[in-house]
Amino acid sequence: MPTFSVILIEPRYEGNIGSVARVMKNFGFSELILVNPVKLGKEARAMAMHGIDILKNAKKFDNFSAVKEKFDFLIATTSIVGTDRNPLRTPIPLYDLKNALEVEGKIGLVFGRENYGLYNEEIEACDLLVSIPASEEYPTLNLSHSVAILLYEISRQRFENRKKRLKKLRRADLVEKKVLLEKFDSFVDSVHDREQDAKLAKKTFRQLIGRAFISGRESFTLIGLFRRARERIKK
Amino acid sequence: MPTFSVILIEPRYEGNIGSVARVMKNFGFSELILVNPVKLGKEARAMAMHGIDILKNAKKFDNFSAVKEKFDFLIATTSIVGTDRNPLRTPIPLYDLKNALEVEGKIGLVFGRENYGLYNEEIEACDLLVSIPASEEYPTLNLSHSVAILLYEISRQRFENRKKRLKKLRRADLVEKKVLLEKFDSFVDSVHDREQDAKLAKKTFRQLIGRAFISGRESFTLIGLFRRARERIKK
Numbered sequence: 001m002p003t004f005s006v007i008l009i010e011p012r013y014e015g016n017i018g019s020v021a022r023v024m025k026n027f028g029f030s031e032l033i034l035v036n037p038v039k040l041g042k043e044a045r046a047m048a049m050h051g052i053d054i055l056k057n058a059k060k061f062d063n064f065s066a067v068k069e070k071f072d073f074l075i076a077t078t079s080i081v082g083t084d085r086n087p088l089r090t091p092i093p094l095y096d097l098k099n100a101l102e103v104e105g106k107i108g109l110v111f112g113r114e115n116y117g118l119y120n121e122e123i124e125a126c127d128l129l130v131s132i133p134a135s136e137e138y139p140t141l142n143l144s145h146s147v148a149i150l151l152y153e154i155s156r157q158r159f160e161n162r163k164k165r166l167k168k169l170r171r172a173d174l175v176e177k178k179v180l181l182e183k184f185d186s187f188v189d190s191v192h193d194r195e196q197d198a199k200l201a202k203k204t205f206r207q208l209i210g211r212a213f214i215s216g217r218e219s220f221t222l223i224g225l226f227r228r229a230r231e232r233i234k235k
Numbered sequence: 236m237p238t239f240s241v242i243l244i245e246p247r248y249e250g251n252i253g254s255v256a257r258v259m260k261n262f263g264f265s266e267l268i269l270v271n272p273v274k275l276g277k278e279a280r281a282m283a284m285h286g287i288d289i290l291k292n293a294k295k296f297d298n299f300s301a302v303k304e305k306f307d308f309l310i311a312t313t314s315i316v317g318t319d320r321n322p323l324r325t326p327i328p329l330y331d332l333k334n335a336l337e338v339e340g341k342i343g344l345v346f347g348r349e350n351y352g353l354y355n356e357e358i359e360a361c362d363l364l365v366s367i368p369a370s371e372e373y374p375t376l377n378l379s380h381s382v383a384i385l386l387y388e389i390s391r392q393r394f395e396n397r398k399k400r401l402k403k404l405r406r407a408d409l410v411e412k413k414v415l416l417e418k419f420d421s422f423v424d425s426v427h428d429r430e431q432d433a434k435l436a437k438k439t440f441r442q443l444i445g446r447a448f449i450s451g452r453e454s455f456t457l458i459g460l461f462r463r464a465r466e467r468i469k470k
Contacts, residue, residue: 015250023380028370050373095391133390135263138285141383145258148380149387155368156330 005031018047019144025051072105076126091131176219240266253282254379260286307340311361326366411454422461
């Protein structure tokens, strides 16, 4: 799974920077990078609340070039969808970020200036451009709102991906579990002569398997075992 | 489709209220209701930016009871997941809001105080309790961040629902389109003697249908027409 850092380019309002630190803490992110920021004072600290450690540990750089080389993948953000300003790049909507979350490495989320956003050359230095789908009438979100929504969406998609992976895992396991139980039963039948004993053994094993959330690999191992056992008993 | 209003209970920082107005404008929402708010001044207006009309038109009430009766469905928000404070209600994660978006009517999104959230009796007066899944270590978001994420998520789920409906519609249409083209061809064959003419008519009709994104209902109507026509010609 990749790690994410938040990179703010020339933020001018310290309240925003504090708010960003807070929401990073809210969603469990920790590395904040500030490129040529305004001086941080009381207001930034007040807005950071329990994200104060993130604010204090924020790394400061004079320019974006020095930051770029520290990352494997950079995601630029814009509220401008397909205008003259960025004719070279069409942003993908935040809803479709999924694939970017599947890469490995260190990902930087790059946010532009409060009044202007990112310059073209900054966007071009990034690997991907995303925008938060918003009202055409007024798509420009407050800086810390943009960060909040991006971090929320990354958390959400991670959660969905985890859920999907778990489901897939479970499906695979179900098939193997069925085979395992068949092999086990056949093995039991070759072992016990009294039906009562066989029944109890089967029931017990089922309960055990059920409680243990047996994995595919484990099933596979036991299938081999019981199959082999059964063959030996036949001889 | 339901309409959504944002209801802030006793907000104490005017900057937050302005920020909420701005993000409402960003996502195309318009009704803001303030229950016993702090006095609004310059800071609220500055933070509202182009959401200033929403701030100016905000409706003020002395207490929550007067607000409740204006809504068909109230959604309360909390950052506290299953503690002693709200033993009666377990919040659903924001990810699972879907069903609430399928109801009709006037929905109110209720946000509590910056320092305390909602009181138990306020939560109990609502129909549903949601929380934004966040870090266990520090789940309390800034008020305007909570609003921003809720409005973003509602927009996103609306978008997903629309996409799903469109897909369903298209699938149904594909089947009917196929039948329609069969009926049309058979009709054409019964009309034209020269193969060339039949070919052209079929081609033309296909292009027309393709461009027009014909609906299921429209297909159904034309199927009836051509079938009947074909029968008449046979006689």
